[in-house]
Amino acid sequence: MERIYVIDVMLAKKNGNEQLKNKISSISREFVYEETAYHLPVSFALTGIAVHDQKSAADVFANTNNNPLVAAECLLAAATAAEGKEPAPYTGFISDTVIRKLGYSLVDGSILGLALIVGTPKSAGTAAAICRELQEKYMLTFLAGGVIPSLASAGVKLGLDYRLIPLGSKPLHSVHFVDIIARVAMMFGGVSPGDTHRLLTYAAERAKAIVVVFPGLSDEDVAFIDGMRVLGFPILSLDDYEGGDWIPSLPEEIVRTGMDMKGIRVTVTAIPIPMGCSPAFEGKSIRKEEMQVEFGGGRSPAFELLRMRNPGEIEDGKVTVIGPEIGSMKEGAAYPLGIIVEVTGRAMKKDYEPVLERRIHNFINYGEGSWHVAQRDLIWVRISKEAFAKGVKIEHLGKLLASKFRMDFPQLLDAVAVTLVTDEEKVLAGKTEADKIYRERDARIKGMRDFEVDTYYSCTLCQTFAPNHVCIITPERPALCGAISWLDGKIAYEMSPSGANQPVEKGALINAQNGEFEGVNRFVKKASHGEIERCSLYSVMEFPMTCCGCFEAIALMLPEVNGIMIVNREYKGMTPSGMTFSTLAGTIGGGAQTPGFAGISKNYILSDRFLQGEGGIERLVWMPSQLKEELKPRLVALLAARGHPDLFDKIADENTAPTIEDLTAFLARAGHPALAMKPLM
């Protein structure tokens, strides 16, 4: 009868290492694996030495500071040479040709990672369940020891086709798992034999491998399996082990824990909901008569909130509905709704919450029968009758969101869980909580100043048509198209480190008033292919930023009145400069730097940095009435705060001053401060 006792990993390791050391010296014959150019791959990768007899084995063992994996590899090779290869289904040593195919699948992404299961499970059912989960998660699993007969007895099919590979009957055969990874590193990772450092780096960072240990290991087995930790593989144990750096786990959690630790993520490809989901449906609205039920839009309380959680706090893909489902809702009526998306991710940051939250809008609109407008606690959501007839439930909005977030942000997010609340009381409570978070966020972003950060972000998306254009995006100056804020740039860089938004170290200050920095200049010169030497972030007159063609508005100087005017894209009429928006756009676009002209976003007008180089917003003399109206509430407040409560009315528009002559007269009449400022030229 098998004895059941708890193994102290530390103690077993110590004994095991001793035993391995003794056995190395007792190897008595030569050995060689066929079908490989890598000799004993682990020893070869670590030292560059081809091991084939006791002497070379002892050398490598000593050179690697008595590495137990090396010892185990040599002992297994010697034993295999003495006893012959084990019969099928055991694979034993796997040839280079097969490894190439496996490596291909790993690079290709059709296998997400590798798992080793070693030992003898107490229950065949448990082992079978773990294997099934690994199969479902696109892992390739290698087996060694008692687990193989155990799985066979449970009727589990083994073989490469099933992604379950039986290496050998003893735990010692799990050495082949490591020799496979060593060869993948040499074949695919550019690791040269003997480059221990690169091998370890490759194994730790690129080889997505986990080890699952069942009971029944000898001290030697414990020693060399523990040796796999230097390769960065987590050793997860079930039953009977304690101490050391092994991670005791439960069968239902072990796969997820291991995959999380190695950052192995299953990519979502299909969304399990009974309606189409594609950007193609984004523009489709659901009219009142097509609507089954609606939420928010002033008719009922509703809100949406995306929050970051700590790893492990949420279950990926989990969707919870709290309150009544769509089946018990009256056709055509409005109900309360709270959409709470919780995410975790290694690279995720709290700052990203609002940006990701905005995606809820796009994603719900991707649904063929779901519609969404506005944001935060102003949302308005509808589900169509057609979708309802197809079986779409509120739960499916959650599934859609969970899947889309994972699909679109695979690098950023590890897990996404969605809670949909339809219970009125709970919606109201959630909304109060959400309001608090919205306010905190506003304070955080609003409070961000250019001088508080060391890094700005570039945007070169438009180089497709404006080859030398470089946007520099700062907290107080969004991209000139108005579509990308500093935070967006930061996130875009995180998600796509080689993309069009790159960090720009601002470097030493050259000119505080104009906002000119050494680092920015250096970046702009490089990114503009040497065309642009200098760039002032806050000046229209001296070295202004280049313009692509996407600017929301143009700011330009009017020397006749010593001021700056703004014209926005929507305004089709003539301006006091004698040019329309489109004529101006044609003149300054294409990636050129044109002193006296700058492409800007509308929000930048409200920034404290706007026209700083020219003395501030006091220079602003003209803008179209439509833009003036659009900005009025915020602009009036801003001007008042800067000590010019009456300046708003002193800014002319196309009605009060259609030509430059009219403008000169208007400004004189109004007593506009620009007239008395330092000459622009």
Add this chain to the structure above:
Amino acid sequence: MEPDLRFGWTGTVGEVILGATRSEGGTRSRSYRIGGGTTLPFMEKEVTSPSPLIAFEICDDPQYWSPIVNDFCGELIHDPGAWAKTAEATYGADLVRLCLTSTKRRDFSEIPELGRTVETVLASTTLPLIIEGSNEPKIDSEVFQKCGETGQNERLLLGTAEAGRYRSIAAAALAYNHAIIAQSPIDINLAKQLNILLKEIGVQKDHIVIDPYTGALGYGFEYSYSAMERIRFSALKGDADLAMPMICAPSDSLTVKEVREAEGTDRNAIAVEWEFATSLAAAVAGAEIICVRHPDTVRRLKAAITGLKARTGV
């Protein structure tokens, strides 16, 4: 005063090896080392930019091929092996590019057949081979595995990696030591980004050939030209992520309106004229490999390139 024909550039276009001879472990009669230029092509008295290679394109399912080329090549189009042999012996191509157009068929699943086609073509020509693989992302993994494995040791050039669809082809390059084509839609930044992605996955830069995407002359080629020019300038100024040779395939020029609507006997000549003019422009823009489909274009192009070299005294 003679201008500096290197324009003060310090960079060099990286080199990529295509094909492997017996002594290199393959079965090709020659191998090419493309790239290595230090200035623009066809400069007066400059010898550092080598002549572009001409690849003749064949396919394994001619229903997706130009009817003009099909008429001209006759029975050969049903026999990729014989077609490849003719490209080498008669048309005078430097490379053969096998386009696996059969993968365009609905629900294509004849992966083993692709392997046999590649074997046949490898056996029929001694020229280094370009293989243009899967037309359907779903079968990328199997197709490139098969092509990569079948052509092991031959240093194929495999096409085509794109942003968002490069993993399988990169895997084939890594597993079987082939070079790959990295295509971006006429955009220098996307070209660079894709090269960086490939680098991150482990493909060395001496295994990458840039395809800037070739519009037909009069139908957008000027954009391709401009993208190529900028890619090459960046390379010569020292941007390692763009310092790769370029490949151009002006196959769009066979489907432009003027060719489609040409009448009777003129049609063949007009098709050649369009393909030739686009190809020559690509050569002038700096392409290291130009892929053509009409046999007559090969001859025209060879003569023109020789002429350009002679005029510039190289």
